[in-house]
Amino acid sequence: MAFFNSLSQDTYDRQYTDTYLMRRIATYFSHERRSLLALAALLGIYPLLSAITPVLISTAIDSSNRDDTLNLRWILIILLIVAVVDFLFTWTRSRIITRLVGYGTAQMRKDAFAAAVNRDLAFYDDNKSGKIVSRITSDTQEFANIVIIFSDIFIQFVSLFVLVIVLLSRSVVLTGVVLLWLPIFIGVALIFRRLSRVVGRQGARAMAAVNDNIQESVAGINIAKNFRRENLIYGEFVQVNLQSYTINLRRGFVLALIFPVLNILSGFGSATVVYFGASSVLEGFINIGSWYLFVQTVDRFWFPIINLAGFWSQLQQGLSAAERIFALIDSENSVIQKSNETVTSLKGGIEFKNMVFEYRSGIRVLDNFNLSIRPGESLAFVGHTGAGKSTIAKLIARFYEFQSGDILIDGRDIRTLDLHTFRGQLGIVSQSPFLFSGTIAENIRYSKPQATDDEVEAIAKSIGDGEWLETLPEGLQTDVGERGARLSMGQRQLVSLLRVLLQRPAIFILDEATASIDPFTETQIQEALDKILTQSTSILIAHRLSTVRRADRIIVLREGEIIEQGNHESLIEQGGHYAELYNTYFRHQSLSYIENARTYSPSPARHTRVSLDQRTPN
Amino acid sequence: MSAEFIARASFNTNHSSALRFILSHILRHPLVAILMVTGAFSNAALAAAVPYYIGIAFNAIINGSQWEIVQHAVLGIVASQALRGVLQAMRNFSSELFAQRVERDVRDELYASLLGKSMAFHDTKPVGEIMARVTNDVREMNLMMNPGLNLIVGSGFFLLMPLVVAPTIYPQLILTPLVFLILYFVFQYRFVTTLNPIARSVRVSFGNMNARLAETLDGLQIVKGAAREQEEISLFSRLTDEVRDFFVRQGYIEARYIPFLLLSLATIGGLIHAVYLHQLGLIDTGKIIAFVGLLYLLQFPVFTSLRSLSQVASGYASAARILDIIITETDLDQNEGGYAQPIKGRITFSNVGFGYEDTNQSVHDLGFTVEPGQTVAIVGQTGSGKTTITKLINRTYDVDTGSVQVDNVDVRNWNLATLRSQISIIEQDIFLFSRSIADNIRFGNQTATQAEIEAVARKVQAHDFIMSFPDGYNTVVGQRGVTLSGGQRQRIAIARAFLTDPPILILDDSTSAIDSATEDLIQQAIWAASKGRTTILITHRLSQIRWADHIVVLRQGRVVAQGTHDALLQSSESYRRIFARYEMTNSSNQILTEMSSGR
Numbered sequence A: 001m002a003f004f005n006s007l008s009q010d011t012y013d014r015q016y017t018d019t020y021l022m023r024r025i026a027t028y029f030s031h032e033r034r035s036l037l038a039l040a041a042l043l044g045i046y047p048l049l050s051a052i053t054p055v056l057i058s059t060a061i062d063s064s065n066r067d068d069t070l071n072l073r074w075i076l077i078i079l080l081i082v083a084v085v086d087f088l089f090t091w092t093r094s095r096i097i098t099r100l101v102g103y104g105t106a107q108m109r110k111d112a113f114a115a116a117v118n119r120d121l122a123f124y125d126d127n128k129s130g131k132i133v134s135r136i137t138s139d140t141q142e143f144a145n146i147v148i149i150f151s152d153i154f155i156q157f158v159s160l161f162v163l164v165i166v167l168l169s170r171s172v173v174l175t176g177v178v179l180l181w182l183p184i185f186i187g188v189a190l191i192f193r194r195l196s197r198v199v200g201r202q203g204a205r206a207m208a209a210v211n212d213n214i215q216e217s218v219a220g221i222n223i224a225k226n227f228r229r230e231n232l233i234y235g236e237f238v239q240v241n242l243q244s245y246t247i248n249l250r251r252g253f254v255l256a257l258i259f260p261v262l263n264i265l266s267g268f269g270s271a272t273v274v275y276f277g278a279s280s281v282l283e284g285f286i287n288i289g290s291w292y293l294f295v296q297t298v299d300r301f302w303f304p305i306i307n308l309a310g311f312w313s314q315l316q317q318g319l320s321a322a323e324r325i326f327a328l329i330d331s332e333n334s335v336i337q338k339s340n341e342t343v344t345s346l347k348g349g350i351e352f353k354n355m356v357f358e359y360r361s362g363i364r365v366l367d368n369f370n371l372s373i374r375p376g377e378s379l380a381f382v383g384h385t386g387a388g389k390s391t392i393a394k395l396i397a398r399f400y401e402f403q404s405g406d407i408l409i410d411g412r413d414i415r416t417l418d419l420h421t422f423r424g425q426l427g428i429v430s431q432s433p434f435l436f437s438g439t440i441a442e443n444i445r446y447s448k449p450q451a452t453d454d455e456v457e458a459i460a461k462s463i464g465d466g467e468w469l470e471t472l473p474e475g476l477q478t479d480v481g482e483r484g485a486r487l488s489m490g491q492r493q494l495v496s497l498l499r500v501l502l503q504r505p506a507i508f509i510l511d512e513a514t515a516s517i518d519p520f521t522e523t524q525i526q527e528a529l530d531k532i533l534t535q536s537t538s539i540l541i542a543h544r545l546s547t548v549r550r551a552d553r554i555i556v557l558r559e560g561e562i563i564e565q566g567n568h569e570s571l572i573e574q575g576g577h578y579a580e581l582y583n584t585y586f587r588h589q590s591l592s593y594i595e596n597a598r599t600y601s602p603s604p605a606r607h608t609r610v611s612l613d614q615r616t617p618n
Numbered sequence B: 001m002s003a004e005f006i007a008r009a010s011f012n013t014n015h016s017s018a019l020r021f022i023l024s025h026i027l028r029h030p031l032v033a034i035l036m037v038t039g040a041f042s043n044a045a046l047a048a049a050v051p052y053y054i055g056i057a058f059n060a061i062i063n064g065s066q067w068e069i070v071q072h073a074v075l076g077i078v079a080s081q082a083l084r085g086v087l088q089a090m091r092n093f094s095s096e097l098f099a100q101r102v103e104r105d106v107r108d109e110l111y112a113s114l115l116g117k118s119m120a121f122h123d124t125k126p127v128g129e130i131m132a133r134v135t136n137d138v139r140e141m142n143l144m145m146n147p148g149l150n151l152i153v154g155s156g157f158f159l160l161m162p163l164v165v166a167p168t169i170y171p172q173l174i175l176t177p178l179v180f181l182i183l184y185f186v187f188q189y190r191f192v193t194t195l196n197p198i199a200r201s202v203r204v205s206f207g208n209m210n211a212r213l214a215e216t217l218d219g220l221q222i223v224k225g226a227a228r229e230q231e232e233i234s235l236f237s238r239l240t241d242e243v244r245d246f247f248v249r250q251g252y253i254e255a256r257y258i259p260f261l262l263l264s265l266a267t268i269g270g271l272i273h274a275v276y277l278h279q280l281g282l283i284d285t286g287k288i289i290a291f292v293g294l295l296y297l298l299q300f301p302v303f304t305s306l307r308s309l310s311q312v313a314s315g316y317a318s319a320a321r322i323l324d325i326i327i328t329e330t331d332l333d334q335n336e337g338g339y340a341q342p343i344k345g346r347i348t349f350s351n352v353g354f355g356y357e358d359t360n361q362s363v364h365d366l367g368f369t370v371e372p373g374q375t376v377a378i379v380g381q382t383g384s385g386k387t388t389i390t391k392l393i394n395r396t397y398d399v400d401t402g403s404v405q406v407d408n409v410d411v412r413n414w415n416l417a418t419l420r421s422q423i424s425i426i427e428q429d430i431f432l433f434s435r436s437i438a439d440n441i442r443f444g445n446q447t448a449t450q451a452e453i454e455a456v457a458r459k460v461q462a463h464d465f466i467m468s469f470p471d472g473y474n475t476v477v478g479q480r481g482v483t484l485s486g487g488q489r490q491r492i493a494i495a496r497a498f499l500t501d502p503p504i505l506i507l508d509d510s511t512s513a514i515d516s517a518t519e520d521l522i523q524q525a526i527w528a529a530s531k532g533r534t535t536i537l538i539t540h541r542l543s544q545i546r547w548a549d550h551i552v553v554l555r556q557g558r559v560v561a562q563g564t565h566d567a568l569l570q571s572s573e574s575y576r577r578i579f580a581r582y583e584m585t586n587s588s589n590q591i592l593t594e595m596s597s598g599r
Helices: A002-007 A018-030 A033-065 A069-118 A121-126 A129-170 A172-180 A182-219 A221-226 A230-256 A258-282 A288-309 A311-330 A389-396 A419-423 A440-444 A453-461 A464-469 A489-503 A519-535 A545-550 A568-574 A577-589 A591-600 B018-026 B030-062 B067-116 B119-124 B127-169 B171-218 B220-225 B229-255 B258-279 B285-296 B299-327 B386-393 B416-421 B437-444 B450-459 B463-467 B486-499 B516-530 B542-547 B565-571 B573-583 B586-596
Strands: A350-360 A363-373 A378-382 A404-409 A426-429 A507-511 A537-541 A553-558 A561-566 B347-354 B363-370 B375-380 B401-406 B423-426 B504-508 B534-538 B550-555 B558-563
Touching: A018 A033, A018 A069, A018 A129, A018 A311, A033 A069, A033 A129, A033 A288, A033 B258, A033 B285, A069 A129, A069 A311, A069 B171, A069 B229, A069 B258, A121 B220, A129 A172, A129 A288, A129 A311, A129 B171, A172 A182, A172 A258, A172 A288, A182 A221, A182 A230, A182 A258, A182 A288, A182 B067, A182 B127, A221 A230, A221 B067, A221 B119, A230 A258, A230 B067, A258 A288, A258 B030, A258 B067, A288 B030, A288 B285, A350 A389, A363 A389, A363 A561, A378 A389, A378 A545, A378 A577, A389 A404, A389 A507, A389 A537, A426 A489, A426 B220, A440 A453, A440 A489, A453 A464, A453 A489, A464 A519, A489 A519, A507 A519, A519 A545, A519 B375, A519 B573, A545 A577, A553 A568, A553 A577, A561 A568, A561 A577, A568 A577, A577 A591, A577 B516, A591 B542, B018 B067, B018 B127, B018 B299, B030 B067, B030 B127, B030 B285, B067 B127, B067 B299, B119 B386, B127 B171, B127 B285, B127 B299, B171 B220, B171 B229, B171 B258, B171 B285, B171 B299, B220 B229, B258 B285, B258 B299, B347 B386, B363 B386, B363 B401, B363 B550, B363 B558, B375 B386, B375 B542, B386 B401, B386 B504, B386 B534, B416 B423, B423 B486, B437 B450, B437 B486, B450 B463, B450 B486, B450 B516, B486 B516, B504 B516, B516 B534, B516 B542, B542 B565, B550 B565, B550 B573, B558 B565, B565 B573
Parallel strands: A378 A537, A378 A553, A426 A507, A507 A537, B375 B534, B375 B550, B423 B504, B504 B534
Antiparallel strands: A350 A363, A350 A404, A553 A561, B347 B363, B347 B401, B550 B558
């Protein structure tokens, strides 16, 4: 277990003591003080109530046996009252617990979510968002189960305790006979627990093999059909399906033994109590009623015991879930602001002074970096992957903390700005454009919620005469689906650019998408880009030749250093690193390449067909 | 029923309703079913033996210390419970066998039926949804059999046992179990019907919360960039509160589970009745004890019924969903007697109209002709109908109006297998199987030799990168960190198609980013592949559009322009806009190319 735990640890995980965890968990229920008090009262009385029923029944039978009619009548009335009260208590207890669990879970989810949203992006570089999601949804649920486990275990344990005392008061010897069975039951329960874990793991593995097989063949089914290979993949499927059947059957057979074995044991337990009880009655140690009490309680005894055996592991599970959530809530941001000066309107000047940045200590990405960007200038950053292009953009957005030096925005230290109002003046388009579920109009309006419908429409129509909206079923009101999945990549890019156009930010940061887009949409994206570039200071992490060429200044980065800068023509002229980058990444996007494409083909056969198309490459 | 593939083992199960479907799977294993039911019955009967023997023991003591009878009763308990354990194990084994067989068979049947569905079917169903049917829903049917049905049959006998045995103690004693049973069914029914809608609301609201949560965290950079953290937090709070409120309402309903009250009232009522009969001198104390013990048997069904009922209900729903897929008719058939000749490669679209749904037409009045050996580029915005055209050629779908002809024969008159086996489509999302690269290339032509595979790989510029892997052609795709780039996958797919030598090749070009060197290689691969066959390119690459023999420009499902590059520059405004941006910078690019190619 410990081994697996250590595998799934995240960097921000920390250890809390159990008492600290308990105390902190309690705070999530403390505002429900009345419910808690009521629950405590119920938990005090309830076990007595549930232990009293078998005692009453056995007394009733004893009285009936002795024809003690008066006594009998009272006992039966009390029994009825106990039954009704017992039901009302159970009902109330379940209501209270539901309320506690529901409200506690919701509060914890809100806290965890608020913490997750306020973590800086460095945090998400180290931690996958999927894992955080499961902390917020599943771990909170598991933690809440602690309440249920506690109240159940408490009741079972106390009623068992009360019962044992009653039994001891009737006959010590007979109680001893009952208790003798305890270790056997617990032992059997533990053995099965271990066995079922082993076979369960094998079963899960066989299932996973089936799922893999199906996943692959369903995903590739059109290929299989195209090549008429259905029989081949069906044969493979039958094989894994049969293997999973065999293994899961074995697992099932092991699990199927649990209840028969426990039932046999419980039957034997009853038999011993009947036997020794009868001899105790004969020898006059106990009366008929007490004998019956023992016979009745034997059955009630075993199942709580089996539950108790699993209590610790359940409790530990709940506590470690709570620990994971608290670790998320308590994790710290690395970006720290010295003060929070409100940013009203920015001109867009940016200056890096002797700046040093490392993602992890020791791995220096930018060393003594200096760069000054005039308001309104547009800069294209080019360089191989890892040269530091995106890092510069992220530092301007203050998503990461740098180690030394300064970043000045309009001459002000970036560490003194109020991040909320500062980021309100940034327009960021990330490499994989991200849309939220909702309509296109809602997405365009995301950074400027107060924009009117007319404004949104005017912006949307300003690009390519709004032609891009034609292919969408409901124009601006089209639902984009989760994460924008219903739109094409090109449409998503266009929407995220329109979002920025509407916002009119002082600083525009574009991490250009690398996917190629159909040429019509591409043309429209470039029109949108043209407009933004005239409005804002622009930081372009460029992947397209057309974008690079449009920048006022091209910054060539290698290993975090500026090695060349200038415009396209002058840089090509130099024949340095830029010319090399051009050859690697941009050459195929140039018109001359497009016009001459056929000459790159070595295939001589191609030229024999010149007669067919009459055009020769220039 | 028409199918494109019929598995060798066919299942003769009933498909008329979900219930009959389940029953027909159950009846495939009659012996196991009988074992399960008899096991369940004898289990309940032998459980009822315990109170019976206890009653005897008590009577023996009360009526004057008949020790021998007590010993017999104790032996009776031991023997009956040992036997019960064995029979119960038999019951559990057989229901397990049953459940696993049902899972195996249903999955096999569903899988075979999926293989038989048309390409159109698989086109419209997302892989995730089909996976959910084949894995989760089939597993649900397993759980419906065991523990679901097993517990219901088992606990059903526990409900019946007091009703049957009580009259043998004393006829009047049937009253309590009878009244209990009637009330139990009434309240159970009411409980389930009030609980179901709330439980559904809990699931739906939880799904909404979860979806928004995942979305927000994935798009956190946008949230932060737009300074909208506070709005997202309040939206999430609202969704969380919705889940909480439904959860609490569900909990309140579950808390008020009347059958628990009924159970204790039945025990006490039964006790009162028995004591009353005892006072009348009609039964002795041992019989009271036996009767009360009998009523304790009712606990088991009351405590397990909720779980087993919901298990059966969700299994039933799963069976209905599975059946839905199995009985979906796919309208295309093999057309065995159709036209079956080698394709020369002429493709004609005349007045073609088609829509995926009846109300929404995707392409209108399409008309164009591709001559054998020509390369045609189809261009247009996303959603303009480019991919639809390719699906009409190999009859993934049939046209609604007009016709598509291959070699002047309507595709509907072609033998389907002959037609498809001569048309190769390389899709946008290239799918490779997790087996060796060699196996992937020979997927369509199992008899190809290693030399043939390598020859093809060389032609499509794949040989060099394949040999750069330590295991070469035996490298298993997707294993041990071998990740293929988009450009590499594309070249393997082209090789796979190449090896079957199709007269018609359709290439839906991927949108993945590539560098200039890869672009060169892909250009060469496509040129090599298009040689000597009709080629349709759906492409974003201007270089391919520029050099196609014929270009078809689509907009909203209509051909708005077609012809050669030069003709289109004259006739099409939107086509001109694409190239217009380049013309102003043309001269400088000329210099660059010469520099970069070292001339």
